Amino acid sequence: MSEPLLALDGIEAGYGRAALVLRGLSVHVPPSTIVCLVGPNGAGKSTVLKVASGMLQPRAGAIRVAGDDVTGRTPQQMLAAGLAHVLQGHSVFPEMTVEENVRLGAYTVRDQAVVEERVARVQEIFPIVGDRWRQLAGLLSGGQQKQVEFARSLMMEPKVVLLDEPSMGLDPKTTATVFEQIVRMRDHGTAVLLVEQNARRALEAADVGCVLDLGRVHISGPAPELLADPELSRLYLGGRPAGV
Amino acid sequence: MSSALLLQSLILGILLGGLYALLASGLTLYFGVMRVVMIAHSAFLILAGYLAWFFTVQTGLDPMISLLITVPLFFGIGVLMQRLLITRLKPASLTMMSVLLTFAIALVIEGMLGFTFTGVQRRIRLDYGASSIEVLGAQVAVVKLVAFGLAALALGSLWFVLKKTSFGQALRATIQHKEAAELVGIDTAKVASYGFGLGLATAAVGGTALALDATIYPSLHWHWIGPLMAIIVVGGLGSIPGAAVAAMLLGVTQSLLQVPLGTTWAQTVFYVALFVTLMVRPQGFFGGRLAQRF
Numbered sequence: 001m002s003e004p005l006l007a008l009d010g011i012e013a014g015y016g017r018a019a020l021v022l023r024g025l026s027v028h029v030p031p032s033t034i035v036c037l038v039g040p041n042g043a044g045k046s047t048v049l050k051v052a053s054g055m056l057q058p059r060a061g062a063i064r065v066a067g068d069d070v071t072g073r074t075p076q077q078m079l080a081a082g083l084a085h086v087l088q089g090h091s092v093f094p095e096m097t098v099e100e101n102v103r104l105g106a107y108t109v110r111d112q113a114v115v116e117e118r119v120a121r122v123q124e125i126f127p128i129v130g131d132r133w134r135q136l137a138g139l140l141s142g143g144q145q146k147q148v149e150f151a152r153s154l155m156m157e158p159k160v161v162l163l164d165e166p167s168m169g170l171d172p173k174t175t176a177t178v179f180e181q182i183v184r185m186r187d188h189g190t191a192v193l194l195v196e197q198n199a200r201r202a203l204e205a206a207d208v209g210c211v212l213d214l215g216r217v218h219i220s221g222p223a224p225e226l227l228a229d230p231e232l233s234r235l236y237l238g239g240r241p242a243g244v
Numbered sequence: 245m246s247s248a249l250l251l252q253s254l255i256l257g258i259l260l261g262g263l264y265a266l267l268a269s270g271l272t273l274y275f276g277v278m279r280v281v282m283i284a285h286s287a288f289l290i291l292a293g294y295l296a297w298f299f300t301v302q303t304g305l306d307p308m309i310s311l312l313i314t315v316p317l318f319f320g321i322g323v324l325m326q327r328l329l330i331t332r333l334k335p336a337s338l339t340m341m342s343v344l345l346t347f348a349i350a351l352v353i354e355g356m357l358g359f360t361f362t363g364v365q366r367r368i369r370l371d372y373g374a375s376s377i378e379v380l381g382a383q384v385a386v387v388k389l390v391a392f393g394l395a396a397l398a399l400g401s402l403w404f405v406l407k408k409t410s411f412g413q414a415l416r417a418t419i420q421h422k423e424a425a426e427l428v429g430i431d432t433a434k435v436a437s438y439g440f441g442l443g444l445a446t447a448a449v450g451g452t453a454l455a456l457d458a459t460i461y462p463s464l465h466w467h468w469i470g471p472l473m474a475i476i477v478v479g480g481l482g483s484i485p486g487a488a489v490a491a492m493l494l495g496v497t498q499s500l501l502q503v504p505l506g507t508t509w510a511q512t513v514f515y516v517a518l519f520v521t522l523m524v525r526p527q528g529f530f531g532g533r534l535a536q537r538f
Contacts, residue, residue: 091424108429
């Protein structure tokens with residue numbers, strides 16, 4: 001197998017003096033792959049993404065991007081290294097237009113020609129973003145706002161996008177659209193590390209699944225296999241086996 | 245009320261509202277970027293007024309030329325104040341503690357002004373101080389027009405910086421969603437300190453505009469902080485357009501009420517508006533979606 005784009009190895013992390021949330025977690029994201037982390041509340045799913053984007057510094061372990069050690073870097077440096085984080089809930093700049101939001105994604109890029117090229121690219125990947133270009137982002141529907149956030153995150157041409165609960169607060173139909181867009185991102189060459197409460201739906205879109213429990217990866221494997229495992233279904237995916 | 249008097253009051257109200265808008269813009273900016281309640285904002289206004297007066301007394305030049313010194317000076321003080329003092333406050337209690345901290349700064353400024361310039365009331369003598377011109381049939385003091393012009397120019401510049409520059413984009417992004425701003429690579433700590441400097445720079449212009457047409461004394465800032473706080477609450481904390489609209493409305497209302505009620509009672513319009521806002525729409529009337537998060 002080729003070298004993973006993002007490798008988290010033996011990560012230990014927590015908040016303040018409280019007990020560790022991640023206890024020796026390892027996750028690898030290969031190129032052009034959607035890796036999905038599922039698991040119960042408090043398993044540390046969102047914490048994994050915060051560690052990967054530099055928002056939370058790990059107490060132990062290593063983070064590598066395409067083989068380079070980036071452990072201990074700031075969010076700005078992680079972004080430059082190729083990791084873009086899309087937060088849980090709404091994180092557009094609501095009083096700015098879709099255009100301003102997307103262009104801010106390339107805030108650190110000085111070359112305007114490069115910015116224009118990327119604007120054209122994300123508009124192609126997310127047509128709705130181009131359609132709503134001049135509107136205030138805060139006035140869009142939840143699903144449209146998510147796509148603006150995705151587009152903004154792609155403006156740095158990241159190697160891996162980190163998506164934290166992209167379906168949160170969306171109705172099932174919109175959720176389906178958002179997952180289609182996630183698959184589109186992968187098809188356009190961006191690997192995805194996805195964290196989802198909506199485990200079954202997420203695994204259906206993902207290539208690889210990892211079940212987190214008590215701060216470690218409990219089980220991992222190809223997503224279809226995890227979906228087909230009746231024991232796993234009962235424990236982590238809401239009781240119903242696959243196909244029901 | 246005769247129609248001439250009404251027109252006169254309306255024009256004066258608009259001029260006053262423009263000045264209020266500038267005076268309040270910095271105050272709402274600090275809150276927007278950092279959730280800081282800056283009690284010392286009006287003390288800095290008075291300080292800028294004193295510096296303009298002192299400049300004119302010493303050099304005989306127009307007080308507005310003092311802005312070439314005070315605007316960069318205040319910007320620098322703002323950046324340092326944010327970096328050295330505000331960032332020391334705990335994030336969890338930042339807003340509360342910023343009231344105490346900036347209250348202390350206001351007292352220091354007032355004390356230093358009294359110590360340096362004594363408590364004597366000061367007024368800038370201007371060649372055009374007593375002249376007035378006719379606007380739409382109403383007599384308007386030239387100095388009020390100049391102050392309004394200065395305020396409009398400063399607000400226009402502020403609007404330009406916020407809307408059209410890369411720093412302004414970063415500042416607005418930081419106001420609207422700090423975490424997301426960090427994740428697109430904005431150095432929000434740096435942006436916050438420059439934002440604070442920008443807010444204090446507006447105080448340099450606002451204080452100078454104020455001193456063109458007012459008698460100043462060290463404790464005058466207490467008279468201003470209440471109305472300015474009321475304006476930014478009515479406008480929606482953190483929203484500069486909101487503050488501008490609220491300032492204009494309250495300025496015009498105050499000016500119109502001065503005719504039947506007199507100046508003292510007309511002043512209460514700010515507090516009435518503040519109470520009404522807190523009762524029926526605590527997030528402010530003009531702040532839009534952003535303000536609803538506070």
